[in-house]
Amino acid sequence: MASGGRWRSRSALRSLFLLVTLVLNIKLMLFIFGPEEPAVPPRNLTVLIWHWPFYRPLDLTGDVCADLYNIKRCHLTADREKYNFSDVVVFHHVELVKEGQVVATMARPPGQKWVWATLESPSNIRGVSKWNNIFNWTLSYREDADIFVPYGRMVPRSSPNTYNFNRTGMAAWVVSHYKKTQERAQFVHELSSHLNVDIYGRANRRPLCPTCLIPTVSHYFFYLALENSVHRDYITEKLWQNSFTAGAVPVVLGPPRENYERFVPSDSFIHISDFPSPKDLTKFLLTMAPQRYRQFFRWREELEVKLYTDWRERFCMICTKYTSLQQNKVYTDLEGWFNKSDQQQ
Template sequence: MLVSVWSSGKPRLGRWGRWWNPRRQHLFAGHGPARRLRALGSLAGTALLAALWLLWLLWSTPGEAPAPQPTLTILIWHWPFTNRPPELPSNTCTSYGVAHCRLSTNRSLLATADAVVFHHRELQTRRVHLPLAERPRGQPWVWASMESPSHTHGLSRLRGVFNWVLSYRRDSDIFVPYGRLEPREGPAPPLPAKDRVAAWVVSNFHERQRRVQLYRQLAPHLRVDVFGRATRRPLCTNCLLPTVARYLFYLSFENSQHRDYITEKFWRNALAAGALPVVLGPPRASYEAFVPPDAFVHVDDFGSARELAAFLAGMNESCYRRFFAWRDRLRVRLFSDWRERFCAICGRYPHLPRDQVYQDLKGWFQA
């Protein structure tokens, strides 16, 4: 307000009151038009400055619209495991929740791509060679692999080449697990009905593998039905989950035991199917970094295969269901599409070090 009231009833002038001070009435009356115009001009100038100051505050507020983000181009030098890459429309990464990201297999983009990805299997088999002579200065190169160190060879040839790593390892620059648990929306579906004990799907069956040795020790004490190419009982893609769902337990035995190496044998074959995973892989702590501690049975918690078999065979229904308490609030999310994995590069791109080089990729990956 411009005028306030004392308790005595006399008027008190506010902070703008000087313009209405009776002693200054001569600015507006009795001293000629020129003087009045100068006074009005002074007042208008003050108002204009105040308006400009307010506009400047509005323009400089933190909530102003950011500049448009440029689209990143990720060049995949060779699509994993195939000579026929999938279609990559412009909205490929948008469908995975990643904006401003373009995937391409067009090698003519080498000079302009924001990053180039090389899948290791093709480098290992020498189906693909690195274009070192044509590499643009400062361009980040990404080494990608979802295989374990036991099945990864030829890393010694790649010293000082790659800037970033894409893999299942949690300490990767672009971390892409085989799966994870996410908050569930709505009620959980009921557990599938169970009428069989334990299942195992395996293709590569070699006696030197720890998983085969453990199976040999477990089988005399627990009924295990084995499927897959190793036993000439393959399961079609759409048959695997319904088949495993009928079993109480699934042997989520990894082909080798390495840091964070937890594959679809755990996420899809067991958890997504609704069977309790009995895991052989990295230590329990690695699994607990991904799922609750009571969502699986770890073989390392038992002194022998016979002790493990006795625990599984003696489990009652109440105890069994406690291993699935997580399903009330969480669901399984699988990551098996290489397009989604490569789109993750764009999500991490602003946070990745530009001056990093893996001088000893083999030493890092086999640690």
């Protein structure tokens, strides 16, 4: 009896261990790919948008967060008359620089939290240090931000994958802000001496309308997803939309490969650092066998891309994080945070 009891006890422990392991694995997958449904705040929260990013207002009619993004108990408003009744006020950095003097002297209602928002890299913004000791939370593409809002992410596939490998062009690059001194410009200049690269954008007098970009890139085998600056986690629509959505294999210039691999499968892209020179990269691209090329699409069998393009969704996400954030937090050195972590790639 004692021996049988011990056996049943060990069996029960093994079953419990397997159950705990299963739960932890499920939680890990949810952490990587995100929950099926956003977290629900314990009460109704009001988020005041002090400035619409780039002065481009969006429609807030109805229950936007719930109706569009299934984020409940979260109310967005751009009505500054509701300032004293708002739980959170979010400020976008570009407009803050232009009109921030008034903001710096505003009295804050007890318990109200201020969020500093930007999707730009440290190379593309200035004046961050002016906002030390003011903001409680950050909203950024950076994974260590309080409200992490990437340009896109991988999610489990919701429908069967169908893909057409027919292509007519080798490589394309779409660039809106071109500077010869940029690393990406120098890279393309050298690459173009070995590989036919079709360049689109205002700088090259081949502009694309907003709805033309994806159909155009979809005719190419490769897309040059070259970031305008190299910073930790700064992986923009150039990868998520211009490459993945269009169906071209991205050739990336940005943070190190291991940083990309935190967000996308290692065999979903080509990193320029994998090759000693643009000439060596060209040789790899031109001699790639069809079977090898198809391997860059294996991730599509189980995953698909979710894009974050609506500022309303980004602001609604503040509510999903609200209860898990440090309520007494204040960024005493906002610029230091924005730059220091970047140096720790």
